[in-house]
Structure formats: structure tokens, C-alpha cells
Amino acid sequence: MTAATDSLVVTDLRVEFDGFVAVGGVSFDAHPGEVRFLIGPNGAGKTTCIDAITGLSKGSGSVKLGDQELLGKAVNKIVRLGVGRTFQTATVFEQLSVLQNLDIAAGLHRSSFSLLRARRGVDPAIERALEETGLSGERETPAGILSHGQKQWLEIGMMLVQEPRALLLDEPVAGMSQDERTATGELLQRIAQRRIVLVVEHDMDFMRRYASRVTVLHQGKVLSEGTVAQVQADPKVQEVYLGTAGAATTAAMLVVADAGADETTAVTDADADVALSQGTGA
Ligand SMILES: Nc1ncnc2c1ncn2[C@@H]1O[C@H](COP(=O)(O)OP(=O)(O)OP(=O)(O)O)[C@@H](O)[C@H]1O
Ligand SMILES: [Mg+2]
Numbered sequence: 001m002t003a004a005t006d007s008l009v010v011t012d013l014r015v016e017f018d019g020f021v022a023v024g025g026v027s028f029d030a031h032p033g034e035v036r037f038l039i040g041p042n043g044a045g046k047t048t049c050i051d052a053i054t055g056l057s058k059g060s061g062s063v064k065l066g067d068q069e070l071l072g073k074a075v076n077k078i079v080r081l082g083v084g085r086t087f088q089t090a091t092v093f094e095q096l097s098v099l100q101n102l103d104i105a106a107g108l109h110r111s112s113f114s115l116l117r118a119r120r121g122v123d124p125a126i127e128r129a130l131e132e133t134g135l136s137g138e139r140e141t142p143a144g145i146l147s148h149g150q151k152q153w154l155e156i157g158m159m160l161v162q163e164p165r166a167l168l169l170d171e172p173v174a175g176m177s178q179d180e181r182t183a184t185g186e187l188l189q190r191i192a193q194r195r196i197v198l199v200v201e202h203d204m205d206f207m208r209r210y211a212s213r214v215t216v217l218h219q220g221k222v223l224s225e226g227t228v229a230q231v232q233a234d235p236k237v238q239e240v241y242l243g244t245a246g247a248a249t250t251a252a253m254l255v256v257a258d259a260g261a262d263e264t265t266a267v268t269d270a271d272a273d274v275a276l277s278q279g280t281g282a
Helices: 046-053 075-081 098-109 112-118 124-133 148-160 178-192 204-210 228-233 235-242 247-255 270-279
Strands: 008-017 020-030 035-039 060-065 083-086 166-170 196-200 213-218 221-226
Touching: 008 046, 020 035, 020 046, 020 060, 020 196, 020 221, 035 046, 035 178, 035 204, 046 166, 046 196, 075 083, 083 148, 098 124, 098 148, 124 148, 124 178, 148 166, 148 178, 178 196, 178 204, 204 228, 213 228, 213 235, 221 228, 221 235
Parallel strands: 035 196, 035 213, 083 166, 166 196
Antiparallel strands: 008 020, 008 060, 213 221
16 A cells, blocks of 8 residues: 555645644645755744644645645544654653553554454564664563653654555654664665655754755745755745744754764755855854
8 A cells, every 4th residue: 555656745835823834735745765954944834844744733725645635534444545744742651561552552543353353362463663762672561761862763663554645743752862863864765765754843853864855834825845954044934943032043954064863864064054144144
């Protein structure tokens, strides 16, 4: 079912809350084989886009997964069609083991018939998820005592056991150590080989290292779109980031050379860096 031709296509998505336009006509698409990023300042509408795609918020326009329209469908139906998501704060069952958490997540997706059959041993999808997320050695560990990074990976694992076609992640590396960020970026790149991966993230360094394509949202609209180098060099993006509170930090994150990035993901756009440096008045 999951093919390289699979796609998530968002067209003219609008979400309003009591007349306030949180998302005002956003279009973008995502495909397997790329780690797709959605970035933008606080309140830009990133989480609301994900909420609308997953059925948590009501939106108008169109969100198509392959040839199926998602808008208007119930949350559980959208999950069954193959869309998984994580939230800004990890939601795992702290008292239960890693294996039990994955088992519950897998159970949500199984029919009662396959649930009975699966009782004989550990579901192969669970084994794959343990392997893929690097949690094989923690299967009996209560989720509550996992490190922050491991909890996020468990949550990603809980999506993977449902074998989704599309994974939407809301700020997956917030609060992670540098090593955990690197492991998460590599995990997302592996997952994205066969599935649609859409990442909402504030961390510019992480975005620069792992994004294939980026859409920048601002005040509910698409401000810029392209490769990391293209959006970094876009004066509109520089203006938005430099013009907001915390701009110095964001600008620094955009400018600082990424020593840790490998050759395939590092972006060296000297012109953009110079422009940003000048913008900060440095
Ligand atoms: N349920 C809601 N009711 C009313 N307004 C909302 C609701 N959810 C979000 N908003 C508003 O919509 C706008 C977009 O919010 P959203 O959470 O999508 O932003 P975001 O880009 O995810 O920001 P952040 O980076 O802070 O997570 C904000 O102005 C927010 O206050
Ligand atoms: Mg958000």
C-alpha cells in the first residue's frame, strides 16, 4: 500500500476559531523519500495544520492522502487510513513497559480476530518498531523511567506499529540532548524512506540538518517554501525571524555554521548567512 507515489496534499486549508483565522489558505505537499518540515514563529498555525489534517480541528479546503480526502472524516477514521501523529508533549503510559505501550498501540489498529491470533507471540510490527527506534534493549523498562528522548522514540514507535503511511510530528526534538537530536534525525530519515514524514519544529539547527524541503508559515499563511538554502536566503523569512521576539537567538541559529552536520545534509549558503548577520546588526 505504501508506495513511492504516495502523497499528502494539502490545498487551501483554512481553520478558524470563532472568527479568528488560525490557518488562512495553506497549501503544501509531502511524499515518501523526503523529510518534510513545517516551520514558523509561535502562533504561525503549524500545530493547527496538523490538527486539521488529523481531524482534531475542523478545516475547509482539501487534505488528500493518496486519492482519499481526509477533511470531514473522524479522527479514528483518519488513523485507520494511515495517518499517525505525535503531540508537543509525549503521551505514553508511564506505568507500563515499553512493550506494553507498543502492544496497546498495535491493538488499537488490529481487528479482534488478528488480536486473538497475535497473542501467540510478539507482533512482528512491534519487533520492527523496537528495532527501528533503538528501544530493543528497553522492552521491559517502564516508560516512566525512560529518558526524555527515549519517550519520544517510544511515541514514534507507537505510531510505527500501526504501520502508517504518513507520520506527523509536532516538535519531536524539543528538550532533547544533542545526541538524542541526532538519533531522532537519523530515525526520521530512515522512516521517511518509505513513508510520508512531516515535522513541525522550532529547532533551526535540526531543520538545517535533516530537512529535505521546508514550508515556512507565518500568521496562518505560507511565507516561503523550498530547500533549506532557499528558505534561509529568502528575505521574507529573515524579516519574520528577525522581527520577532527572540530574534537574536533565531538569527544565531540560522547563521551558526553547523559543525555537526554531515556532508549530505549540511547547508552552506554564504550569501544567506551574510545577509542574516547584517540583519542582526552584528
Ligand atoms: N483551540 C483554539 N482556539 C482558539 N485559538 C486557537 C486554538 N488553537 C490555536 N489557536 C490560535 O491559532 C493560532 C495558531 O496556533 P498554533 O498552535 O497552530 O500555532 P503554532 O505555529 O503551532 O505555534 P507554536 O510554535 O507556539 O506551537 C494562535 O494564534 C493560537 O492562539
Ligand atoms: Mg505548535
